[in-house]
Structure formats: structure tokens, C-alpha cells
Amino acid sequence: YKTGESVRFTIQVTQNGNPIPAASVRYEIGPELMPPTKAETVSIANGRLSVEGGTMQQPGFLRCVAKIQVDGKEYR
Numbered sequence: 001y002k003t004g005e006s007v008r009f010t011i012q013v014t015q016n017g018n019p020i021p022a023a024s025v026r027y028e029i030g031p032e033l034m035p036p037t038k039a040e041t042v043s044i045a046n047g048r049l050s051v052e053g054g055t056m057q058q059p060g061f062l063r064c065v066a067k068i069q070v071d072g073k074e075y076r
Contacts, residue, residue, distance in 0.1 A: 003058065010049070011044070013025060013047050019047020023044045026068075027042075029054065038054065
């Protein structure tokens, strides 16, 4: 992406190659090594979610970290 361009992330949740139905995913988006500017927990019905990441006015890395718990274990 170029500076000022809108960023979009796709989060896909699978287990053994199959989408996990009705998953609850927590994601955080923000500049790398900085506190997240957006954090949300959402339900994914079909194992896939597309989220708006915003824009960056300075060159750098915009990071999206997604976490999910399956059978009591957290995956990132």
C-alpha cells in the first residue's frame, strides 16, 4: 500500500484446513511497535472476515494481530 491509501485485512480461521463455524475473534490493528488504534471482538460465521485497517500518513508497517480460543487454547 502507498502512504494515505486505505488498508484492508482478511482474517481467516481454520482448523485442519476447514473453516471454524461461529468463531469469536479478537483483533487489534495499529502501527508496528505502538499501541493498537483499533481493537474489537467479532463473531465470524463462515471462518472469514474482512476488516478496514485505516490509513497511515507516514511510511511504516501497519499490523493486524488476530487471536482466537479453541478448546481452551489461544491461537494468534
